[in-house]
Amino acid sequence: MATQETVEHKYVYAFAEGNKDLKELLGGKGANLAEMTNLGLPVPPGFTITTEACKAYLATGEEPDGLAGQIAAHLASLEQAMGKRLGDPEDPLLVSVRSGAKFSMPGMMETVLNVGLNDRSVQGLARQAGGADQQATGGADRFAWDSYRRLIQMFGKTVCEVPGEEFEHALDDAKRAKGTGNDLDLDADDLRGLVDAYKKIFFKHTGREFPQEPREQLDLAIRAVFESWNAERAVLYRRQERIPADLGTAVNVVAMVFGNLGPDSGTGVAFTRDPASGAQGIYGDYLANAQGEDVVAGIRNTVPLQELERLDKKSYDELLGIMARLEGHYKDLCDIEFTIERGKLWMLQTRVGKRTAAAAFVIAGQLVDEGLIDLDEALHRVNGAQLAQLMFPRFRLDHEFQPVAKGIGASPGAASGKVVFTSARAVELAAEGESVILVRRETNPDDLNGMIAAQGILTSRGGKTSHAAVVARGMGKTCVSGADEIDVNVPQRRFVVGGQTVVEGDIVSIDGTTGKVYLGEVPVMPSEVVQYFEGSLDPEHVDNALVRAVHRIMSHADARRRLAVRTNADTGADAARARRFGAEGIGLCRTEHMFLGDRRELVERLILARDNAEREAALAALLPLQRADFEEIFREMDGMPVTVRLIDPPLHEFLPPLEQLAVNVAVAQERGEDVAQEEALLAAVRRMHEENPMLGLRGVRLGLVIPGLFAMQVRAIAEAAVTVTRSGAVARPEIMVPLVGAVQELETVRAEAEKIIAEVVGDSGVEVLIGTMIEVPRAALTAGQIAEAAQFFSFGTNDLTQMGWGFSRDDVEGAFFWRYLELGIFGISPFESIDRDGVGRLVRIAAEEGRAARPELKLGVCGEHGGDPESVHFFHEVGLDYVSCSPFRVPVARLEAGRAAVQTDGSDSR
Ligand code: ADP
Ligand code: MG
Ligand code: MG
Numbered sequence: 001m002a003t004q005e006t007v008e009h010k011y012v013y014a015f016a017e018g019n020k021d022l023k024e025l026l027g028g029k030g031a032n033l034a035e036m037t038n039l040g041l042p043v044p045p046g047f048t049i050t051t052e053a054c055k056a057y058l059a060t061g062e063e064p065d066g067l068a069g070q071i072a073a074h075l076a077s078l079e080q081a082m083g084k085r086l087g088d089p090e091d092p093l094l095v096s097v098r099s100g101a102k103f104s105m106p107g108m109m110e111t112v113l114n115v116g117l118n119d120r121s122v123q124g125l126a127r128q129a130g131g132a133d134q135q136a137t138g139g140a141d142r143f144a145w146d147s148y149r150r151l152i153q154m155f156g157k158t159v160c161e162v163p164g165e166e167f168e169h170a171l172d173d174a175k176r177a178k179g180t181g182n183d184l185d186l187d188a189d190d191l192r193g194l195v196d197a198y199k200k201i202f203f204k205h206t207g208r209e210f211p212q213e214p215r216e217q218l219d220l221a222i223r224a225v226f227e228s229w230n231a232e233r234a235v236l237y238r239r240q241e242r243i244p245a246d247l248g249t250a251v252n253v254v255a256m257v258f259g260n261l262g263p264d265s266g267t268g269v270a271f272t273r274d275p276a277s278g279a280q281g282i283y284g285d286y287l288a289n290a291q292g293e294d295v296v297a298g299i300r301n302t303v304p305l306q307e308l309e310r311l312d313k314k315s316y317d318e319l320l321g322i323m324a325r326l327e328g329h330y331k332d333l334c335d336i337e338f339t340i341e342r343g344k345l346w347m348l349q350t351r352v353g354k355r356t357a358a359a360a361f362v363i364a365g366q367l368v369d370e371g372l373i374d375l376d377e378a379l380h381r382v383n384g385a386q387l388a389q390l391m392f393p394r395f396r397l398d399h400e401f402q403p404v405a406k407g408i409g410a411s412p413g414a415a416s417g418k419v420v421f422t423s424a425r426a427v428e429l430a431a432e433g434e435s436v437i438l439v440r441r442e443t444n445p446d447d448l449n450g451m452i453a454a455q456g457i458l459t460s461r462g463g464k465t466s467h468a469a470v471v472a473r474g475m476g477k478t479c480v481s482g483a484d485e486i487d488v489n490v491p492q493r494r495f496v497v498g499g500q501t502v503v504e505g506d507i508v509s510i511d512g513t514t515g516k517v518y519l520g521e522v523p524v525m526p527s528e529v530v531q532y533f534e535g536s537l538d539p540e541h542v543d544n545a546l547v548r549a550v551h552r553i554m555s556h557a558d559a560r561r562r563l564a565v566r567t568n569a570d571t572g573a574d575a576a577r578a579r580r581f582g583a584e585g586i587g588l589c590r591t592e593h594m595f596l597g598d599r600r601e602l603v604e605r606l607i608l609a610r611d612n613a614e615r616e617a618a619l620a621a622l623l624p625l626q627r628a629d630f631e632e633i634f635r636e637m638d639g640m641p642v643t644v645r646l647i648d649p650p651l652h653e654f655l656p657p658l659e660q661l662a663v664n665v666a667v668a669q670e671r672g673e674d675v676a677q678e679e680a681l682l683a684a685v686r687r688m689h690e691e692n693p694m695l696g697l698r699g700v701r702l703g704l705v706i707p708g709l710f711a712m713q714v715r716a717i718a719e720a721a722v723t724v725t726r727s728g729a730v731a732r733p734e735i736m737v738p739l740v741g742a743v744q745e746l747e748t749v750r751a752e753a754e755k756i757i758a759e760v761v762g763d764s765g766v767e768v769l770i771g772t773m774i775e776v777p778r779a780a781l782t783a784g785q786i787a788e789a790a791q792f793f794s795f796g797t798n799d800l801t802q803m804g805w806g807f808s809r810d811d812v813e814g815a816f817f818w819r820y821l822e823l824g825i826f827g828i829s830p831f832e833s834i835d836r837d838g839v840g841r842l843v844r845i846a847a848e849e850g851r852a853a854r855p856e857l858k859l860g861v862c863g864e865h866g867g868d869p870e871s872v873h874f875f876h877e878v879g880l881d882y883v884s885c886s887p888f889r890v891p892v893a894r895l896e897a898g899r900a901a902v903q904t905d906g907s908d909s910r
Helices: 023-038 051-060 067-082 121-130 137-160 164-178 188-206 214-228 232-241 293-297 307-311 313-330 357-369 375-381 384-391 423-431 445-453 467-475 528-534 545-560 572-580 597-608 612-636 658-670 676-688 700-705 709-726 743-761 777-781 783-787 797-805 809-815 817-823 839-853 869-878 887-902
Strands: 012-014 046-049 095-101 111-115 249-255 266-273 280-288 334-341 344-352 408-411 414-420 436-440 456-459 478-481 487-489 494-497 500-503 507-511 516-519 564-568 586-590 641-645 732-737 769-774 792-795 858-861 882-885
Touching: 012 023, 012 067, 023 046, 023 051, 023 095, 023 249, 023 344, 046 067, 051 214, 051 249, 067 214, 067 249, 095 214, 111 137, 111 214, 121 137, 137 164, 137 188, 137 214, 164 188, 214 249, 266 293, 266 307, 266 313, 266 357, 280 293, 280 307, 307 313, 313 334, 313 344, 357 375, 357 384, 357 545, 375 545, 375 887, 384 528, 384 545, 384 869, 384 887, 408 467, 414 423, 414 456, 423 436, 423 445, 436 445, 436 507, 445 467, 445 809, 456 467, 456 507, 467 478, 467 809, 467 817, 478 507, 528 545, 528 572, 545 887, 564 572, 564 887, 572 612, 572 887, 586 882, 597 612, 597 676, 612 641, 612 709, 658 676, 700 709, 700 743, 709 732, 709 743, 732 743, 732 792, 743 769, 743 783, 769 777, 769 783, 769 839, 777 783, 777 797, 777 839, 783 792, 783 839, 792 839, 797 809, 797 839, 809 817, 839 858, 839 869, 869 882, 869 887, 882 887
Parallel strands: 414 436, 436 456, 456 478, 564 586, 564 882, 586 641, 641 732, 732 769, 769 792, 792 858, 858 882
Antiparallel strands: 012 046, 046 249, 095 111, 095 249, 266 280, 266 334, 334 344, 408 478, 414 507, 487 494, 494 500, 507 516
């Protein structure tokens, strides 16, 4: 105790000393027990040992100085409050020892109930429970021995690592001997026998007798909870959920209340609204004559909470009142655990409850209606990942479809197809136009081609950071991982699930959101939220709580956000869809597709041109085609800015592959055909072959090397803009030069472009901006110079990430990212979410130095990061003007831009 001069570190808090904001220190469970205590709710008294004590213990392997004394002092207060002593043979106080970290980790860590029971206090407990009531004695005996066997079981398993099945087998044996399947049929004598059997199991595995000393039981249990923080499954869970590894868990010591004292006792769990849909009402399960862990363990069938109204109206009404009070207090959906001991209600836990994506929106909307929160707060309560989930197409699940297995929803979406077991077969069938699902025990880098070819990926092993999961998310492909009920046999090309055998070619359907696997083809339908964005569901009239809530929250996000949201679109159709999704312009219109299809032939002529005349003829033929493309897009985006990127990829991408061409030429020569044209092409392909095309002749470099190429594109853009404007619409082109690393490159292109624009635009009133991508690190570092020649910057964060990290995107994700994630070198692929410290720093430097040189410089981002929630927050912070992303991500970006604007503190929204 604090007898020295120095103030001792405080490791233990009575419930009355805490509150809900102390989650970091007291864990979620402890902080909320304290909050409920201070609200005057019926919480059994107890105290919380802090996460700091846990961290100190884990660091040194020993309880920190002062902890034992503080526990003794708090235990003494608890004993005084209860009028009983821990494990007293006459009238024992019993306690539970419960883990509880800052973030809830359901079922990951440990809890021990009934601490304080031993061979003597079990008798005292029985006598006290029986009281004066003679008839109750039989039941009281039963209760006491039931509690004791539970203690040995939980203590053995949790504290001493005795395999849990051994206890379960012994319990099954006892039930079988009695000829029953229900543990309630075991009487006091049976349970006494079971305690003996449990003690033997305990001795067999630990080499010692079950500890009889109550304080020793308590100390060992506390230690076990500390250590459970580093149990393998807890470590895995944290990695999956991205919960930091160094938080530690708190330990709650709580006076026991008993739900297993007879039919007028029981235990249950409840939600203050439906966590699946958000609908208001009473949701929960109740189990009479049981202790809390029975509800979760599913030992007996629970009844719906509504039944409690019939069983014990007084407790039921009190519970409803408390639930309403908790909602009002937390201003959110709460879940709770409670126990009724002989008609007296006790609250054992509450927290803001987890919910589905749909429920998150619906509940946020309801709470606004109820006046509990404002719209800013509602925006805070939902997120882009949830919205994205609500936009995936979903299976139409009629009664005939039952899942056969459930794994981890590793990459969302709904996919059906023929089962294949090898990458090669996936590629083969996909080439025939089949949709396939690649099924593997786990994937490895050799499976990459098959993963690309497949509609979806299903594995029987591995979690959210397994190879399959990481790669699938990178590719935006549906994936269910770790469906361990599926027994995959690759050599025999089949898998077995629930006794059924599925062979290659059979059809399965996988849901990458729920992780569920179905046999056969489940029909797919667009989600309601997409129908709403598409304009086919009117939120004012439709009777759909979700659509109305999404509409309301999106409108608020739009009102609050400072970032504009544009889209990446190359065709009029994409542009139109993105507009419906709320895009305010095009941030990236790629021109390369305009060189594909039947235009390839013109590109070949351009590349093979032997003189200026031939080249100019090819360009002249391309010009009207390009112009028509731009006209369509400008018309679609009437009045909104359209950023057109001049041709970017290396030209050989437009030519046939070298090997194929060589074979064709050889075969034709063999036949004695005239191959002059093919030979010239082959020579050109050889000449243009690059070891490292992504770092080779592409982007602005092409424009500087091939005379007339950029000029043709600039002319097509300007002419299209003039035509569209003359027809009464407003075209606002922004010409973007890719891959610039030095201001001189941009100046050269710009000088030529400005001449053409001046000539074409004349007095039409069209204004054309010229700017550049910032995607080469050197451009970011010389942004001050480049800004002198650019009217806007658009950050190409894909290339900036490739070149910033030196990663070739096409190679690295499949090759080693899984390992980097496993080692925690990064928590998420830097292609998925911007690397704030490195690549993000380049963005920041370029934004600051660019604006310093040219204050009116427009800043945007057009990499895929533009639709990633975390990255959107970063771009908001850096002060960009807009983000641009694929049409489907536009709503996500709008929502996150709104959230970024209202997020005043750095608190996370987990
Ligand atoms: P988890 O975090 O896994 O839910 P808990 O610490 O909440 O673990 O405890 C497991 C079960 O034991 C819960 O159902 C809870 O209600 C019950 N329980 C915990 N402490 C007590 C207590 N003091 N009296 C009665 N039941 C308890
Ligand atoms: Mg609990
Ligand atoms: Mg690029």
